[in-house]
Amino acid sequence: MSAELIPYITEARPDTGLTNGKIGIWCFLASEVMLFGAFFASYIVLRVSSTHWPHGFEVPLNIPLATVNTVVLISSSVTMVMAWASLLRDDMAKYRLFLALTVGFGFCFLGIKYVEYSAKFEHGLLPSKSNFLAIYFIMTGLHGLHVIGGMISNAYFLFAAPGYLPQDRQLLINRVENSGLFWHFVDLVWIFLFPILYLL
Amino acid sequence: MDSHAAHAGHSAAEIDKHVRTYIMVFATLLVLTMVTVAVSYLHLEVHEAITVALLIATIKASLVALFFMHLVSERQLILLILALTGAFAVVLLLLPAITNHDHITSAKMPAAMISAEHSSESAAHH
Numbered sequence: 283m284s285a286e287l288i289p290y291i292t293e294a295r296p297d298t299g300l301t302n303g304k305i306g307i308w309c310f311l312a313s314e315v316m317l318f319g320a321f322f323a324s325y326i327v328l329r330v331s332s333t334h335w336p337h338g339f340e341v342p343l344n345i346p347l348a349t350v351n352t353v354v355l356i357s358s359s360v361t362m363v364m365a366w367a368s369l370l371r372d373d374m375a376k377y378r379l380f381l382a383l384t385v386g387f388g389f390c391f392l393g394i395k396y397v398e399y400s401a402k403f404e405h406g407l408l409p410s411k412s413n414f415l416a417i418y419f420i421m422t423g424l425h426g427l428h429v430i431g432g433m434i435s436n437a438y439f440l441f442a443a444p445g446y447l448p449q450d451r452q453l454l455i456n457r458v459e460n461s462g463l464f465w466h467f468v469d470l471v472w473i474f475l476f477p478i479l480y481l482l
Numbered sequence: 483m484d485s486h487a488a489h490a491g492h493s494a495a496e497i498d499k500h501v502r503t504y505i506m507v508f509a510t511l512l513v514l515t516m517v518t519v520a521v522s523y524l525h526l527e528v529h530e531a532i533t534v535a536l537l538i539a540t541i542k543a544s545l546v547a548l549f550f551m552h553l554v555s556e557r558q559l560i561l562l563i564l565a566l567t568g569a570f571a572v573v574l575l576l577l578p579a580i581t582n583h584d585h586i587t588s589a590k591m592p593a594a595m596i597s598a599e600h601s602s603e604s605a606a607h608h
Contacts, residue, residue, distance in 0.1 A: 319571045
């Protein structure tokens with residue numbers, strides 16, 4: 283099937299020792315590093331050129347809620363690798379459980395983000411209000427879009443897994459791993475966003 | 483068994499080992515999250531606070547990349563791609579710092595801008 287249309291997505295390419303999908307996702311993540319890197323650079327420009335840069339709690343940002351969200355994303359990264367490990371073990375019940383938990387944590391993160399955004403909007407704290415709020419909404423907004431993207435990909439593999447034939451099992455394992463790589467990247471970006479926006 | 487053998491290097495024992503690592507990394511990440519939040523309540527000097535927070539964030543990010551993203555056992559080609567990306571990302575992040583500490587233009591720019599304003603003002607007067 284598709285393995286013949288796109289080579290080396292199931293087995294590693296002999297010269298690279300990798301599947302093409304794995305190289306593809308990492309090149310994509312490399313571009314994502316530069317995308318977020320540009321916003322981190324913008325953050326630095328805004329911060330060093332400002333006379334006053336507010337602490338997260340002064341804005342006021344909700345640090346306890348953001349801490350909960352950090353724990354939620356870290357947990358979702360663990361359930362993601364557990365889903366992949368369960369798939370390796372051929373334990374489909376656990377695979378579905380862990381992947382469903384991963385998607386569920388994604389909803390949880392977005393729900394908390396919604397509460398945070400609503401509280402800002404209610405107090406008239408809009409992106410146009412200050413440089414801090416502008417970069418806060420841009421960076422968390424872009425990150426939020428990535429969370430949604432990762433959730434769509436993970437939800438797809440949650441529901442599409444039964445459709446994979448036994449001989450395509452390795453293909454599913456590889457794809458879930460790649461989807462996980464994107465999800466972990468989203469977690470990784472938040473690990474930096476949380477301190478620079480909320481704590482410093 | 484054949485299908486399992488095909489998943490190169492993933493025996494049941496190895497998967498168990500992976501899972502134990504994941505749990506330990508998870509616990510470490512939780513502890514580091516609590517530490518970074520606790521430190522923020524100490525209200526350290528800005529430079530100290532930034533250093534500590536970014537140090538902890540870098541450790542956390544490394545743990546995620548090494549163990550959850552399997553970089554610890556990844557092929558060299560991926561590490562090469564990432565090394566290149568990292569180098570470019572560092573330049574990108576240093577750009578604002580470079581412009582900020584650029585003594586040639588930062589010394590001359592204000593004067594040049596002032597004289598430009600003067601000339602435009604004097605042009606307006608005439």
